[in-house]
Amino acid sequence: MGGRVLACAPCHGASGEGTKDPYFPRLAGKPAGYLYNQLAAFKSGRRRYPPMNYLLQFLPDSYLRQIAEHFAEQRPPLPDTSSAATVSPAVLQRGEQLVTGGDPDHGVPACVSCHGLSLTGQEPGIPGLLGLKAAYVSAQLGGWRYGTRTAIAPDCMQVVAGHLTEDDVRAVAAWLSGRPLPANPSPSAAGSFALPFTCGSQPQEVAR
Numbered sequence: 001m002g003g004r005v006l007a008c009a010p011c012h013g014a015s016g017e018g019t020k021d022p023y024f025p026r027l028a029g030k031p032a033g034y035l036y037n038q039l040a041a042f043k044s045g046r047r048r049y050p051p052m053n054y055l056l057q058f059l060p061d062s063y064l065r066q067i068a069e070h071f072a073e074q075r076p077p078l079p080d081t082s083s084a085a086t087v088s089p090a091v092l093q094r095g096e097q098l099v100t101g102g103d104p105d106h107g108v109p110a111c112v113s114c115h116g117l118s119l120t121g122q123e124p125g126i127p128g129l130l131g132l133k134a135a136y137v138s139a140q141l142g143g144w145r146y147g148t149r150t151a152i153a154p155d156c157m158q159v160v161a162g163h164l165t166e167d168d169v170r171a172v173a174a175w176l177s178g179r180p181l182p183a184n185p186s187p188s189a190a191g192s193f194a195l196p197f198t199c200g201s202q203p204q205e206v207a208r
Contacts (some may be wrong), residue, residue, distance in 0.1 A: 004063070005070055007055060017076035022133030028074035031187045033124030035068035037151075047149060078131045078181040087174045091167075095175025098168060107163045109196045111172070114156070119179060121187040126199075128187060129176050137173035145169070156199035 008027070013019055016027035027035060041047035043056040043064065056064070097103070099119075102110035111129065115121055121128035129137070143149030144161035151157060164172070 005067060008067070008071075012071075013076070015074045015076040016071040017074075018079070018131060018133075022135035023139065025133075025136050026078075026131040027071040028076050028131075029120070029185055029187070030072060030127045031121055031123045031125060032065075032068045032072035034121065034127045035071055036065055037125055039064040039068060041151075075185060087170070091171045092175050092178075094168070095171035095173070098164075098172050099175055103163075103168075108160060108168070111176075113196045114199070116188045116193070118182040118184070118188075119176070120182065120185055122192065122195075123187050123190040126187070128185075130179050130181060130185070132177065134173040134177035137176055138169050141169045141172065151199070154197075154199055156197055 008016070011019060011021070011024040012027050016029075018024060018026035018028075038047065039056055040061075042049065042052040043059065045053055098108060099111040102108045102113070112119065114126055115129050116126075119129045140149060141161050141164065144157045145164065147158065149157075161169075
């Protein structure tokens with residue numbers, strides 16, 4: 001891709017590793033299908049952030065796919081997370097419970113049931129959750145909860161996030177932000193484990 005992704009680097013890092021700004025997330029290593037879905041959503045305006053909407057407005061579909069594939073292939077190291085958590089042990093314990101076991105009494109499935117035991121996602125359209133700042137995770141879960149971020153129906157994340165309390169969101173974000181990179185940071189192969197429900201996460205064509 002070379003110079004074609006230079007416009008992405010100031011916010012997302014040269015290899016998609018993310019930057020110090022918590023609201024510009026890591027792109028590296030996420031499934032190409034997921035990254036393409038997000039680019040398509042920004043291009044169409046379904047996902048709203050004016051700089052991204054403007055940047056992608058006139059790019060062809062083939063270009064979006066190349067960008068997605070480029071960042072999906074990158075494997076820069078995760079940042080040091082040893083001091084990421086600034087919350088109490090009780091909050092971290094709640095976060096771990098929700099991520100690894102869910103909360104069946106409140107209709108919350110475990111994050112790992114879709115994003116994988118290693119939290120690296122699943123091809124073709126479920127993202128990894130590692131290397132993201134707590135503020136970003138919290139903001140995205142809040143977007144799902146309040147409907148400002150949506151996916152093509154059936155929108156599983158909006159349903160799941162709708163069952164989370166604000167304290168739950170804080171706990172999940174804090175615990176995820178401190179997870180280390182596993183030995184194999186690649187997403188799981190498509191169909192390598194069954195999902196608890198069907199989501200609108202498959203790569204979609206850009207509306208023309």
